Amino acid sequence: MSQSRELQLRITQMEEIRSILNAMKNLALIEIHKLTHYESAQSLSVTNIEHAAQDFLAFHPQPIVKDQTNVIAILIGAERGFCGDFNEKLISFLSSGTYSGIIAIGTRLCNRLSDHPLVIAAINGANTAEEVSTILNQLIDAITAIPSESTDSYQLNYCAPSFKLTAIYHDHRSSQISQRQIVPAFSPQVQKTSYVGNAPILNLKPTQFFSELSYHHLYAVLHEIFYLSLLAENQQRLQHLEGAVKHLDDATVNLQRKSQIYRQEEITEEIEVILLNSENL
Incomplete structure (x- = not known):
């Protein structure tokens, strides 16, 4: 599993936790x-x-x-x-x-x-x-x-x-x-x-x-x-939960940024592979 995919799964899990904390x-x-x-x-x-x-x-x-x-x-x-x-x-x-x-x-x-x-x-x-x-x-x-x-x-x-x-x-x-x-x-x-x-x-x-x-x-x-x-x-x-939700939001934003960077790197690698294959043809 690619790193961007793993990060997306972690983001999904954190969003689920956030919804539970919001309900509380x-x-x-x-x-x-x-x-x-x-x-x-x-x-x-x-x-x-x-x-x-x-x-x-x-x-x-x-x-x-x-x-x-x-x-x-x-x-x-x-x-x-x-x-x-x-x-x-x-x-x-x-x-x-x-x-x-x-x-x-x-x-x-x-x-x-x-x-x-x-x-x-x-x-x-x-x-x-x-x-x-x-x-x-x-x-x-x-x-x-x-x-x-x-x-x-x-x-x-x-x-x-x-x-x-x-x-x-x-x-x-x-x-x-x-x-x-x-x-x-x-x-x-x-x-x-x-x-x-x-x-x-x-x-x-x-x-x-x-x-x-x-x-x-x-x-x-x-x-x-x-x-x-x-x-x-x-x-x-309430004060404690608001702090926890804010911490989750900050962590989710950081993970989304990392996920975008990893995804861009994966796309670049895929393009390079396609270009190399086309040159071999």
Whole structure:
């Protein structure tokens, strides 16, 4: 097979790879567009819950949970590849804090932390926004299974946990890794906020209402964090794929130039052979 023919086959293969990368890039764009709307709505929902908590705590103060040194980190990584050093940055961030346990989310992140002594749970991550709720149910089950000092279940002692839960994730808004305490649900500053107005009318006992509100806040915040992380993951994947497509385009142009040169040389050789044969006749 001639060199020009071999180069043409390589060009065809690279064009096929480029079409696959373009399809992946379009999927990332669709997911980014969808997650942008989801994250905006979820952020508003979290804000409304926190405002309701401020109103409630102003008239029904709850015991302030003592500061806990037992901190469990929820590390939210990538489920798929083509997103650069997304997981490596999260692992590096762990060295900046002291944790008593780690809940890793994302298959690729879990694989990198498979030998880590602090990992207490490994959960598959979400590929799309529609999978977030399913993953969160598994995460809540993992949190519930964490033993507490006073009870056998974390959920039964929700308002007075014996540990802190901190989420570590990529935040697309700052393009950096963020750390956010999600349990206890409301900081002492929120509980001390003064409020002027009428007391909220409750259909539940204050302690029961606060417990339910805290649980809903946890679920809403986790949704928001997962949307932020998945949005950052897809943005990084889009950037990575665009770089790969550009590299393929540059390589294809170079191969096409080489193919033209080789083809010209082959045509010249064929003409020389024809002229030599005609002289022999």
